[in-house]
Amino acid sequence: MSDESKKDNNGKKAVRSGFWYVISNVLIRAVGIITAPIYTRLLTTAETGYANNFNNYVSILSAVMGLCLIYSVGRAKLDFKDEFDKFMSSIQTLSSLFGFIVLLAMFFICPAGGMLKFEREVVMILFAYLVVYPSIDYMQYKYRFEYKYKENIAISVIITVATVVLSVALMLAMPERRGFAKIIGTVVPSAVVAIWCYANILCKGKTLVNKKYWSYALKIGLPMIPHGLALLLLARMDTTMISNLRDYSEVGLYTSGYTIGSLLMFLTNAVGQAWLPWFNERLYTKDYASVREKNRLMMFFGCVITLGFIACAPEAVKILYAPGYWTSMYVVPPVALGTLCQYFYTNYVNAELFYKKTSLIAINSVIAAAVNFGLNAYYIPKYGFIAAAYTTLAGYFILMILHFICTRYILKLPIYEDALYFAMLAVTCVIGIAYIMVYDKWLIRYGISLLWFAVLAYVRKRDIINAVKMLKNRRG
Template sequence: MKNGSKALKSGVWYTIGTFVVKASSFITTPIFTRLLSVQDVGKFANYSSWLSILMIITTLDLYSALNVARFDFKDDLDSFIASNLLQGSFITVVFFGLIYLGKSTFLRVSSLTDFELLLMFLYCLFCPSLQMYQMKCRIEYKYKISVFLSVLSVLSSTFLSLVLVIILKNRYFGRYVGYMIPYIILNFGIYIFLLKKANSISIKKYWKYAFVIAFPMMWHTLAGNVLTTSDRVMIKSYCGSDAVGLYSIPYSYASMVQILWISMNSAWTPWALERIDEGDYKSVKSATILYTLFFGVIIFVFLLVSPEVLYIMGGKTYISAIGVIPPIMVSYVFNFAYAFYANVEVYYKKQNYIAICTGIAAVVNILLNALLIPRYGYTVAAYTTLVGYIVLLLMHFLCCYFLKKIHLVNNKFIFSFLIAYLGIMLLVQFLYKHVIARYFLIAIILVGSLMGIYIFRREIKQAIKTRSIVPITNRKRGII
């Protein structure tokens, strides 16, 4: 019971820390968009996209092996972490060594400078130390340290970026240098700390173990990252930094939906998998309807208030890119839906299917970007992203079908909901031109939501108390 309480408290604080980190980027966006030119915003978006891709490739996401190693090496986890850090450093040096051999070609393709590449190398070299240490803190329920490090890193990075952008003539230089330096310094300190804590370093024992676990899942992580970042990289290549800047700000707002989904899914997945394990498929299908409609209503409100939020984030300059938001947000609705099928694959230990599906969707997205961006401009990248997520959903549907587990998912409702949302995507773009009608619809949704909360107030209170959706679904079945 004591460990359960610690786990709950740790989970709550970890969620808060993650939200603070993610939200800080969203909150400071209006400041940076008014200090930086559209071109500088685009250049930083391009820089961030390449950093996220290289971070996965040059480290192989070895820190993910800690989730399993915590059981197999629980008596000497510090030595595993230190050995894993050195392995990651070795791989990073090798990869960046290869990049530097073809540096001129890479810099031309990525539109980066020598100094930008150097900072990326230092970041990738030391950043896994923070990831591993925070994971170790979560394993030991030391949530205060984990949250403190998350908040410290993002606040120091944001503060230094703001100071340098204000005082330096080259504001883009101040933006990326201010972002990178605090992370590099903090991660370097943790890197040395973790090496000193190790009792021993074992290359043979730990390196192969970590590589075998992390390498397959790295491809899933990489493909997922490519699916979400390739559009900005390719817009930079075909249309220039200004176009990336115009695209990245509405994309940043739309991606807030992903943060919401991650938070909701962390609560949904354990409950759904428990029901599947018990053979209670009926409860999962019934709850899927309520869960999906709840998510759908929230996204609809996000879509309706997009013009006002985009104006706050970027001012009049970025209003012309409002058309990017609906297809990107609807992409995340399809991402939400694919998780119902992915959870079934995880339960039946078919994680390799997830990597394959994500990889295929990423390839489709890249090919469409290469074909359509030069012809139609940066806005079409939002629609190619949507197509990529539609492909991802269909691939997972087919996987469950061939696994003969398709009956575990409420397919008829999910696909009806998604088709309706494609219609909503077109509707909101029409409503952006009719402010009064849009505000009237927002008011109706808010009043309806408040009435729903009032009607289900006892069930909602019981669901929060028991951390289960059952009380709400039971009431739902009773009123139909």
């Protein structure tokens, strides 16, 4: 197969992967929505907080325990084409070795009474889990860059279904310790899959230690640790600051609206999962024209979907929540627009990551998190939980600007149609915020939606035709 035929074939695989990633993400999210009432009936608010706190520590500590080596996988697939399995096996050994050292240290450090507001046994479970947990990410990233979307999706579905079944069973079997039962129900399925992933990667790569691979992965991964922590801070500081500066009722309103607005992320992340392998291959050959053409299409539909989310927010909130929560609908527009900014800035992050400029990524993330903290501290006391949604939008917009500057003026990469992207984003933001003024007038709101959709369909008819062709070819 010629190089050009291979590229076209991978392009079709990317479209097909994106389609099924979207479907699987929606279904997995649907499982979460359906099972939420079951958990709330079985768990008290304190038990829910206990289990969620465990999950929060997994998110935070996994960025450190895994040394962020996962970020080296995409470029390594190109730099070590014939040694990729060996590379994966080697970096897995490195992260699990570091995780085991931390686990051993915690065994001696953790007092008998526990720490992190957990009993000692739960602390040990947490750190033992983090030794093998990164292997799931390694396997899914490996599948992603090999265009094996079926295997990738299967891992997510198995973990999701097994977690629900085991969690409910254990909570019913352990009524006195249901918070602990929920933790075990979450850990065991993921740990079993992680061990399988670990063994699979090790058997294929048959490499434990390789200094060349370790040095390569560490140079890319270590600067990404502050990036990962800063993004977690950017995403989660809002609720903490609202609870400290206002009250818990506003936290409830904010998180309810945030949940609706962030649903968009499941779609954008699915598209990004399929896009990145193809993007790396094209960038490797400096085929900027193909990247520019396909990326313009992705950004256009990202804007359209965002406006659709914002337009439907009042009905979604009223269906899912009691009347006391309905004011949370005003959180959705800025949160959805913030998600769109993330979707846009990922383009620049992908380029920075490809060229191994991870220190720039980390610096930008820390700056954005610091700015967001300052904005929250100033505006939340004055305007309440609604302000937090707009400061989040501001934080992600600033992050997008910083990554744009780094890519265009520091790395001097003329990859994207930057002026067009900023114009698209500006128009989307204006329309999105304008929707708020007619949130209580559904007829006008949907009339406006039909109008702008018709205008966009006419103006961007070429992009729509191309998108339809891409979807028709997904079975090719």
